[in-house]
Structures are given as structure tokens and as C-alpha cells.
Amino acid sequence: MRRWGTFARHAVLLSAGLLFTLPLYIALIGAFKPTDQIVGSPLRPSPLSLDAIRKALDQPTFDIAAAYRTSILITVTAVALLLIVSSMIAYWIGRAPGRWPRRLELFLLLGLMVPPQVILLPVLHVLDWLGLLFTYPGLIVYDVGVYIPLAAFILSRFVAAIPPELEEAAGVDGAGPLRVFFRISLPLLRPALITLAVLLTIFIWNDFVNPLILLGSGRGETVTTGIYRSIGTYSTDYSSVFANILLVSAPMIVLYLLMQRRVIGAFAAGAVKG
Amino acid sequence: MRLTLRKAPGAVLLLTAPALLAYVGFVFIPVLLTIFYSLTDWDGFSPSYDFTWLENYRTALDDEVFRHALWVTLEIAASATVLLTIAGIGLAVLLNRRDRITRAYQAIFFLPIILSPIVSGFLFQTVFTYDGIGNSLLGSVGIAPVDFLGDAHWALATIVVVTVWQTAGFTMVLYLAALQTIPRELNEAAALDGAGPFRTFRHVTLPLLAPALTVNTVLLLIFFMRIYEYVVVVTGGGPAGQTQTLAYRVVQEGVNDNRFAYGCTLAVVLLVLIAILALAIGRLLSLRERRVA
Numbered sequence: 001m002r003r004w005g006t007f008a009r010h011a012v013l014l015s016a017g018l019l020f021t022l023p024l025y026i027a028l029i030g031a032f033k034p035t036d037q038i039v040g041s042p043l044r045p046s047p048l049s050l051d052a053i054r055k056a057l058d059q060p061t062f063d064i065a066a067a068y069r070t071s072i073l074i075t076v077t078a079v080a081l082l083l084i085v086s087s088m089i090a091y092w093i094g095r096a097p098g099r100w101p102r103r104l105e106l107f108l109l110l111g112l113m114v115p116p117q118v119i120l121l122p123v124l125h126v127l128d129w130l131g132l133l134f135t136y137p138g139l140i141v142y143d144v145g146v147y148i149p150l151a152a153f154i155l156s157r158f159v160a161a162i163p164p165e166l167e168e169a170a171g172v173d174g175a176g177p178l179r180v181f182f183r184i185s186l187p188l189l190r191p192a193l194i195t196l197a198v199l200l201t202i203f204i205w206n207d208f209v210n211p212l213i214l215l216g217s218g219r220g221e222t223v224t225t226g227i228y229r230s231i232g233t234y235s236t237d238y239s240s241v242f243a244n245i246l247l248v249s250a251p252m253i254v255l256y257l258l259m260q261r262r263v264i265g266a267f268a269a270g271a272v273k274g
Numbered sequence: 275m276r277l278t279l280r281k282a283p284g285a286v287l288l289l290t291a292p293a294l295l296a297y298v299g300f301v302f303i304p305v306l307l308t309i310f311y312s313l314t315d316w317d318g319f320s321p322s323y324d325f326t327w328l329e330n331y332r333t334a335l336d337d338e339v340f341r342h343a344l345w346v347t348l349e350i351a352a353s354a355t356v357l358l359t360i361a362g363i364g365l366a367v368l369l370n371r372r373d374r375i376t377r378a379y380q381a382i383f384f385l386p387i388i389l390s391p392i393v394s395g396f397l398f399q400t401v402f403t404y405d406g407i408g409n410s411l412l413g414s415v416g417i418a419p420v421d422f423l424g425d426a427h428w429a430l431a432t433i434v435v436v437t438v439w440q441t442a443g444f445t446m447v448l449y450l451a452a453l454q455t456i457p458r459e460l461n462e463a464a465a466l467d468g469a470g471p472f473r474t475f476r477h478v479t480l481p482l483l484a485p486a487l488t489v490n491t492v493l494l495l496i497f498f499m500r501i502y503e504y505v506v507v508v509t510g511g512g513p514a515g516q517t518q519t520l521a522y523r524v525v526q527e528g529v530n531d532n533r534f535a536y537g538c539t540l541a542v543v544l545l546v547l548i549a550i551l552a553l554a555i556g557r558l559l560s561l562r563e564r565r566v567a
Contacts, residue, residue, distance in 0.1 A: 005471060009368055016365070017382050020439065024385070026407055027397050042407040089293035092286060104290070111301045113548050115500035117521040118541040121318070121528040122307035123300060145300030148293045177285040206390030208503050213529060224392045228507065231396055238407070241400050245393050252388045260381050263388065268447050271493065 030242035038238045056243035062230030064223075064247055071222040074136060074211070075204045078143040082200055083193055085144065086151035091181055093152060094159025095167075105156065111149040120213050127214065134216040142214060143204055151196055154269050158192035159185070198259060199266040202252055223248040305545070311538040318534030330539035339515065340523060340540060347519040349430065351498035354437040358494055361438060362445025363483065367475065369446065370453045380450075384443035391440065395507030398436040399423070402508075426516035429509045433517060436504050445490065452486030453479070488560055492552055499548050520544045 030038045032048040057064055089108075093101045123142060124133060132138030162185060170180045186193075208224040215222070221229065227248050231241055256263050312330055316323035334340050365383055369376050386394060401407045402422040409419040422428045456479065464474040502521040505511055511518040511526075518526070520540060528537020 012364075013368055013379055017379055020383055020386070020442070023394075023397055023401060023439065026401065030400075030407075039405065039407060039410050042410055085292040085296065088289040092289045096286070104294075107302075108297060111297060113496065113545070113552060114301060114305060115502075115521060115544060115548070117500065117502060117524040118308055118545045119301060119304035120525070121534060121537050121541065122304040122311065124318075125307070126299060126304060141296060142300045144293075145296035145298075148297045149301075152293060177282050178288060181289070202388055206388075206392070208390060208392045208506075209525070213525070224390050227396065228392055235399075235403075238400055241396055245397055249389050249393050252390075256385060256388045264380070264384055264447055267384075267387065267444055268451055271444070271448055271451075 027242045027245050030239060031246040033239055035237055035239045038242075052239035052243040053247070056240060056247055059230065059240075062221075062226045062244070064226070064244075067221050067223045067226035067248075070136070070220045071205055071224075074140055074143070074222060075201055077136075078140045078147075078204050079197055079200045081140065081144050082147050082151050083197060086148055086196075087155050087186060087189060087193065088181070089148070090152045090155030091159050091185055094156040094162075095164070105153070108149040108152055111146075112153075116146065116209050120209070123214065134214070136215075136220070139211055139214045142210065143207075146210075147200055147203070150270060151200065154196055154199075155189065155192055158189055162188050195262060195266045195269055198255070198263055199270050201255070202263070202266075205252060308538045308541050308545075311535050312542045314535050316535045317532055318528070319532075323535070326535075330536050331543075333536065334539055334543065339518070340520075340543075342516070343518045343520050343523045344543070346430065346517060347499060347501065347521075350434055350437070350501055350519065351495050354434050354441070354498050354501075355491060355494040357434065357438050358441055358445045359487070359491060361442045362449045362490070365442065365446040366449035366453050367479065370450060380443075380446070382443075383446055386440040386442075387444045389440065391503035392507055394436055394440050395504045398432060398439070398504075399508045402432050423509055424513050426513060429513060429517045433501070433504045433508055436508060437498065437501070441494075445494065448490045448493075449483065449486060452483055452490075456482045495551050496548050499544065499551065520547075 026038075026042055029045045029048070030042070031052055032050065033046075034049070034051065037044075037047065056062075089104075093105050095101075127133040127135075127138040127142065130138070132141065166188070167180050167184055170184050171177075175183065206224060207222070208228065211222045212225045212228070215225065217229075227244050231244060235241065313325055313327050314323045315326045315329070369380050369383075389397075404419065404421055404424060408422065413419065420428060422432050460478050460482075461474055464478045469477070500521050501519050502525070505517055505519050505522045509517045511522055521544060524537050524541045524544065526537075527533045527540060531537075
């Protein structure tokens with residue numbers, strides 16, 4: 001009975017695993033095969049060549065190197081800003097006495113319900129009014145506002161877990177609250193900050209609708225809006241599509257391979273937001 | 275620290291102001307503006323506009339395209355949530371261990387979520403297009419080609435399939451977290467009493483998963499009410515606009531068709547639906563939870 005159960009478990013897992021890996025496998029080998037070979041024999045990993053990748057790196061409609069630069073600039077700046085401002089507000093939420101911190105947290109949590117499409121139309125006007133419409137700084141500050149609720153929520157749990165005695169000791173020694181925060185609390189939050197940075201990096205790198213609308217067309221493209229605008233012209237050239245897919249996703253796949261447990265943990269932490 | 279924070283009101287301002295400004299400026303006020311503009315006839319660029327109050331909402335009631343998009347959104351959200359809940363609980367129960375093979379499986383099922391929805395959308399679009407890989411594979415086992423993206427029902431199913439493929443591993447992680455809070459002794463006691471794995475699952479595991487089920491169902495439903503990227507990339511809303519969702523219509527009306535105020539109106543409907551779902555389903559499932567317990 002038990003042996004049969006083990007067998008059934010592995011049979012289910014193996015077939016589900018193969019089914020889930022199949023699209024990735026097709027994309028991966030597809031990026032190294034000519035298109036006629038992809039449709040003719042999608043599963044055979046031959047003949048392989050770098051032609052499609054080379055072509056994708058040098059296509060007239062999608063400058064991947066430039067898109068990488070844009071995406072890196074936006075992701076790195078937005079994540080850095082978010083880590084700083086969200087840890088500050090999370091610190092206050094997690095530490096300050098009275099009802100206001102809890103009220104502020106609820107006010108922020110409301111923002112988690114709001115899909116980007118609900119606010120994007122007026123945000124165009126807010127950014128226009130600030131003179132930041134169709135600019136990188138505009139998209140970056142918007143990203144900061146949108147991810148504050150999630151970031152502050154995750155971090156405030158970690159703040160609450162730091163024993164307050166450490167900070168009180170420093171306070172007694174005459175250090176002001178900001179000094180205590182930067183010198184004592186922030187270093188203690190490091191593991192949480194790394195987790196959060198991983199999560200935000202994935203979200204912002206993969207983001208599509210916000211850069212699509214807020215950067216507009218022709219004002220620089222991120223990897224996602226770039227692949228979207230270019231693939232329309234290529235859609236029957238499957239090896240090009242797969243090469244583009246691979247190039248656009250490579251940084252996140254590398255991140256996942258390097259920090260698999262942390263990435264999974266980050267999503268789990270982010271999910272508690274319900 | 276409580277002490278030092280209270281002593282320095284300036285510090286409070288410094289700690290909270292940057293985050294609060296960004297949030298209020300780019301989330302809270304825009305929500306209010308969306309509601310405000312939905313009561314006007316503004317096209318988004320004219321110097322002036324008039325208040326038409328509920329006129330846009332009346333238009334929406336008679337708008338076949340909007341009503342269809344609303345239905346499609348609910349259909350996708352509901353079917354994806356049901357399938358993901360089954361897949362997520364199934365995988366979590368099978369993978370609630372700590373050995374290496376189990377961890378490798380977890381990593382494989384989780385992987386798709388780190389891809390951009392745009393990327394997985396293009397991947398599946400390429401596979402399911404008429405003379406693409408999917409039909410080539412079906413052909414090799416003797417099945418006639420299916421027009422996945424040319425038929426409204428198949429196109430919707432394809433969108434749901436991408437959704438499930440990309441999110442199953444994440445749902446699995448949600449339920450793994452819940453399973454790990456269930457003491458192992460309970461399962462062992464049930465086994466000692468002679469209960470097989472299925473009875474143990476039905477009478478021990480499932481009732482204890484009820485609270486997680488509540489939270490995760492709401493989470494998934496809210497998440498898929500905003501479904502957008504897969505539609506844009508996999509079907510482009512087609513065939514003949516049959517797979518357009520609410521979020522897709524918002525962008526279409528507000529940005530591409532220059533019906534700014536009407537786009538805002540549909541956005542308000544989307545927001546209200548999400549709020550209602552969050553409240554109603556949370557209430558409903560927590561009642562059932564109490565009954566099971």
C-alpha cells in the first residue's frame with residue numbers, strides 16, 4: 001500500500017513536472033533552432049545554432065542593449081529608493097506607540113487592492129503636472145508610490161520582531177531617533193531588505209503596463225515594452241520570438257538560479273499581504 | 275525607542291513623509307481623480323469639461339462591449355482561481371517534505387512566476403497559434419489542428435492555461451506555508467486510526483487548511499480581476515474582441531480611444547468589483563470556516 005502510494009506520488013509529480021517544463025524547454029531550444037525546425041520537430045534539440053540569438057541582438061525594431069540599460073536604470077533606482085523610504089515608514093509603523101501607526105498601515109494597505117489600470121489615466125496628468133510625463137524619473141517615482149504598501153507591510157513585520165531594548169540602549173546614550181534608525185535598526189533589517197529587494201526587482205523588471213503607458217512610445221523602451229513592440233513584426237518568426245524571450249528573461253532566470261530559496265521566500269512574504 | 279520617537283516629532287515627519295507623499299500622490303489621489311473624472315465628459319486633453327454625473331455609468335450599463343468584458347473577466351478570474359486552488363493544494367500536499375528531490379520539484383513548479391507575464395504570454399501565443407508548435411505536436415499524435423486563438427472559447431481557455439501555468443507554483447508555496455502550520459502528529463494519529471491518505475486529507479488536512487483557503491482564494495480572485503498582460507499578448511483581445519477584459523477595456527478606452535472619462539468610469543467599476551469581492555468572499559468563507567471548525 002505504502003509502496004503503491006510512493007509510486008503514485010512520483011508518477012503524478014513527474015508528469016506534472018514534465019508538463020510544466022515543456023513550454024520552457026520549447027522556448028529554450030527554440031531560441032537556438034531555425035523556425036522551420038521548430039514547427040517541424042519542436043522537441044528535438046537539433047540542429048542548434050546561435051543565429052537567432054545573434055539576429056535578436058542586432059534587430060532594427062528592438063535595441064535590446066538599450067532596453068537593458070533602461071530596465072536596469074529604472075529597476076535599480078526604484079528598488080533603491082523603495083528600500084530607503086519604505087524601511088523608514090515601516091520603522092515608524094512597527095515602533096511608534098498609539099493608534100496612528102496602525103491607521104497609517106491600513107491606509108497604505110488599501111493601495112494593495114488598486115490595479116495599475118485604475119490609476120494610470122489620472123497618473124498621466126499628475127506626472128504631466130509635475131513635468132515628469134514620459135520620463136524615467138516619472139516612472140520611477142510612480143513605482144515608488146505603487147510599491148510602498150507592499151514594501152512597508154513586509155518590513156514593518158520585521159521591525160516589530162527586532163527587540164526594542166537595543167534601540168532604547170542607544171537612545172539612552174543620547175543618540176537621536178534618526179541616528180538610532182540608521183545605525184542600529186537598519187543593519188538589523190538587512191535580511192528583510194534583501195528579500196524585499198529580490199521581490200521588487202522581479203516585479204519592476206517584469207512590469208509592462210506602467211512603462212507602456214507612462215514612458216509612452218518612442219521615449220525609450222524597457223525590455224518588456226520593447227519585446228512587445230518588436231514581436232508584432234516577427235510573430236511568425238518563432239526562433240526570433242524565442243531568442244527575444246530568452247534574452248529578456250535571462251537576468252531574472254539567473255537571479256532565480258542563484259537565489260532560488262530566497263526568491264521563493266520573497267514571494268511567500270509578499271503573499272501575506274492579503 | 276518608543277521614548278525617543280515621542281521626543282522628536284521632526285523625526286516622525288522625516289521617516290514617514292517621503293513614502294507617504296509618493297503613495298498619496300501616485301495612488302491615493304489618482305484613485306480620487308479616477309472617480310472624479312468618471313463623473314465628467316472630459317476627453318483627457320480639452321481645456322474644459324462638463325459634469326455629466328452618472329451619465330458615463332448609464333452608458334456603461336448599455337455598453338455591450340463593456341458587459342462582455344466584465345463577463346470575460348469574471349470567467350477568467352473564477353476558472354483560474356478554481357484550477358489554481360486545486361493545483362496548488364495538490365502540489366503542496368505532494369511536496370510537503372524537505373528532501374532534495376522534493377525541493378527540486380518545488381523549484382521547477384515555481385520557476386514560471388519569475389517571468390514577465392508578457393514573456394509567458396508570447397511563449398504561449400507562439401505555441402498555440404494556428405500553424406504553431408501546439409498543433410504540430412497534436413498532429414504528431416494524430417489529433418486534428420485546433421484553432422486555439424481563432425475561437426473565442428479556446429482563446430479564453432488558452433489565457434486560463436497560461437495563467438495557471440505561471441501561477442501554480444506560487445499557489446503551491448501559499449499552501450505549503452499553510453500545511454507547515456499543521457502539526458505532523460495529527461496526520462500520524464489519523465494514520466494510526468487506520469485512515470488512508472485520502473480520508474486523512476479530507477478529514478484532517480482540508481478542514482485545517484480552511485483559513486488559508488479563505489485568504490488565498492480572495493488573493494487570487496483579486497489578482498486575476500486585473501488580468502491584462504496575457505490578453506494583450508496572447509489574444510490581443512480577439513478574436514473579434516471576444517476575450518477583452520475589464521482592465522484591457524480601461525486602457526483601450528482611456529488611452530487608445532481617447533475616451534478618458536469613460537475609461538475612468540470602467541476603472542471605477544473594476545475597483546468597486548475588487549472591493550466587493552474582497553469583502554464578500556472573505557465574509558462567506560470565514561463563516562464556513564467557523565462551521566467546519
